[in-house]
Structures are given as structure tokens and as C-alpha cells.
Amino acid sequence: MSYKNFPMVPRVIFGRGSFNQLNEVLAPKRLGINAPFIFLIDDVFKNNSWLKSRIELSYDDKIIFVSSKEEPKTSQVDALVEDIILMSKERPSGIIGIGGGTLLDLAKAVSIMLTNNGEAKDYQGWDLVKNPALYHVGIPTISGTGAEVSRTTVLTGPEKKLGINSDYTPFDQVILDSELTKDVPKAQWFYTGMDCYIHCIESLTGTYLNAFSESYGNMALDLCKQIFLEDNLSDLESQEKLMMASWHGGMSIAYSQVGVAHAMSYGLSYLLGTKHGIGNCIVFDHLEEFYPEGVKLFKRMKEKHNITLPQGICSDLSDREFDIMINISLGLEPLWENALGKNWKKIMTPQKLKDLYKKM
Ligand code: NAD
Ligand code: ZN
Helix, strand or coil: CCCCCCCCCCCEEECCCHHHHHHHHHHHHCCCCCCCEEEEEEHHHCCCHHHHCCCCCCCCCEEEEECCCCCCEHHHHHHHHHHHHHHCCCCCCEEEEEECHHHHHHHHHHHHHCCCCCCHHHHCEECCCCCCCCCEEEEECCCCCCCCCCCCCEEECCCCEEEEECCCCCCCEEEECHHHHCCCCHHHHHHHHHHHHHHHHHHHCCCCCCHHHHHHHHHHHHHHHHHHHCCCCCHHHHHHHHHHHHHHHHHHHHCCCCCHHHHHHHHHHHHHCCCHHHHHHHHHCCCCCCCHHHHHHHHHHHHHCCCCCCCCCCCCCCHHHHHHHHHHHHCCHHHHHHHHCCCHHHHCCHHHHHHHHHCC
């Protein structure tokens, strides 16, 4: 048996208001006056002077606002890298991603592609990145995906939706300031928060489970139950706890895997562009067969927060379209193996998967 030797985020700041320390964190990392810091920020903050006033731009530093309407694409990463090369006199000092999973993943991918040749799609897979990424910082503004701790950046490419999984992907620095999450709309709070809950259920019930993943998974699951089922938390406590749940949920899957909901949700995302959080919720709602306890609790949380999920999103799909989704989904072998064991192909046949999709 050979055990995996995973990197972790080496530096993290946690605390309400800690975003104010960003400038002092970055200062020693500046490589020179011609090597700018590039801030990739969710464009939801474009007119947010509260956030912008906290970022001190010096020399050639630039803010690039990016829409998170669609999930990150390999072509989008390549275009951003090209723009950054053209606008910078020298290789940048660092990339700072500010936003949800979408912006965090873009920042990771851009920092990798600034030091590696070719196109982002060439690196989708496991351990294909050759050179260390540029210094990169992740600052989540919505909690749940665990993208702030993970060793992957999930990208949709021309042929597949698959992460760049590598030792160079994790952030060099993360800033966890729950104040940044205070204006997240309620429904989005639920969808992205449920991503974390689903990470826990899929990790804790998977065949890859081990004490490392279990301990993080249990911590995150306990926090999710407090946040989504109890009434006694203040907004501040709830925001801070969800930030930590996201972190622990991400740590849990780092040393195990996700499962059926993620494998199916990737199919929806690839074909229909369904976003990760809501896609996971749509799928998980129909997975009692695989996660009876987890789905029961999910339905209670959904009800408590008056969330109505879209129905019938697969009702008008052609056989060809179903085949595309099924191929994407069944291609994620480690997820299925984790969920259903080594003989998963006998359980999850293409027909069975199609029947499941048809319910959604
Ligand atoms: P997101 O980043 O797409 O953001 C969701 C919405 O919330 C957007 O409309 C955004 O503008 C808005 N938003 C974010 N912060 C806000 C704030 N403070 N106030 C108001 N609005 C705010 O969503 P997400 O669920 O965080 O991330 C989904 C992405 O993460 C997907 O692309 C998925 O593939 C990826 N993901 C990555 C990993 C990983 O380990 N790398 C894990 C899970 C998911
Ligand atoms: Zn997820």
C-alpha cells in the first residue's frame, strides 16, 4: 500500500474583519515594481466600495472583475492568462481570488497556467502540472464548496468537466473573513452550504473513508446540522461556522472522494450548465436509495428554509443528450467507486443512471 502525500494550505488567517490585513500579507510577496498583483474578483462586488476600499493597489496592480454566472471554463482561464501576460511588464507577483468557488477555482487555474505552457485543458486530470504555480491567495465570499482548501480547480473543457488536481493547486494563503459572506442571497446560501453538507455525506458513507476523512467529515456535518437545523445561532455565529464547515468538508474529501450526487451533478452541469450548488441539491433530493439518512435530513433542511428546487429539468432531453450526461457522469470512476465499491459498474448501469436523471 502506498499512501498519498498531500499538500495543505500552508497559511490561513481566520477572523471577522481579517480581510483588512490583506495588504500587509501581500506586501512581502511583491517581487518588484513591474510584477503586479492581479485581483480576480466576482463582479457582484463591482460597485461595492466597502470591499474595494480595502484593497490597496500599488504600481501596476490590477483588479479584473469576473462574472460567476457560468462555472469556469478552460478557455476562460486561457483568455485571462493571455490578458494578464499582455497587461504585465513582468510575470505577476501573485493572483488573488475573491469570490465563491467559481472565482477561487479561476484564481488557482490562472496561477498554474501563468507558469506552465500550453492550454488549461491539457492539465485537466491528476498530477499533470509540471511547474509550481504563481503565488496565489484565496478569499472566499460565500461558504460551502471547500475550494479554499482543496487540491483541485474544477474546469469545464471542450471534452470534459474535470479538475486540475495537483500539488501546485492549493492556495499559498487563505483569508477566512466571514464578514465577506454577510450579503449572500438566501437561496444561494442554501445551495452552496448544501454543497458542504453533501461533501460530508458522500465522504462519510463512502468506501474510501478513513479516520482522517472521518474526523473532518464529522466536524463539518455537526456544524451543518447546527447551521441549517437549529434556531439558536446569531447570523455572525452561523456565518463563521459555515466558513469552518466548508473548510472541514473540503479537508474530508481531500483524503477520500465525493460520490453519486457529485458524479450526476457534473453531468447536469456539462450538458445544461446547471451550477454546482443547485445541481447537487436537485440530484441529492432523489438519492434516498444511496443516502437514506442524508437525504432525509436534507429534506428537513430544505423545508425549514423554504427552498423550492426546480423540477423536470431533464424532462425534454433527447436520448443523445442523456447519453452525453451519462458519459460525463460515468467517466468519474473514483466517485462511483467511492460511493458503490469496486463493483460499481454492476450497480450503476447506464440505464439505471438514465432512470435516475429522468426523475429530475
Ligand atoms: P459561485 O462562486 O458561482 O457563486 C454563487 C453566486 O453567489 C454568484 O452569483 C456570486 O456572484 C454570488 N456571491 C458570492 N459571494 C457573494 C457575496 N458575498 N454576496 C453576494 N453574492 C455573492 O458559487 P459557489 O457555489 O461558491 O461555487 C461553485 C463553483 O465551485 C463551481 O464552479 C464548482 O465546480 C466549484 N467547486 C470547486 C471545488 C473545488 O474543490 N475546487 C469544490 C466544489 C465546487
Ligand atoms: Zn461539491
